[in-house]
Amino acid sequence: MKKAFELRDLSVEELEARVIEESESLMTMRLQLKGRTLDNPLNYRKARRELAQMKTVLTELRRAQAREQA
Secondary structure (H helix, E strand, C coil): CCCHHHHHCCCHHHHHHHHHHHHHHHHHHHHHHHCCCCCCHHHHHHHHHHHHHHHHHHHHHHHHHHHHHC
């Protein structure tokens, strides 16, 4: 799991790509969890939290860019 300050060092494009990747991974995990084939259910919770953290940082970066342009 990356820390928030590490995520803030990434560009918006890189962060968007990671959000898409993590969303796809989370969907796969969700299917495995429902089918009871997920080895460690705790990984699902960690992935959800990581995705939320990425989305939060992405929103922060977008707002900062909007302020700079205005």
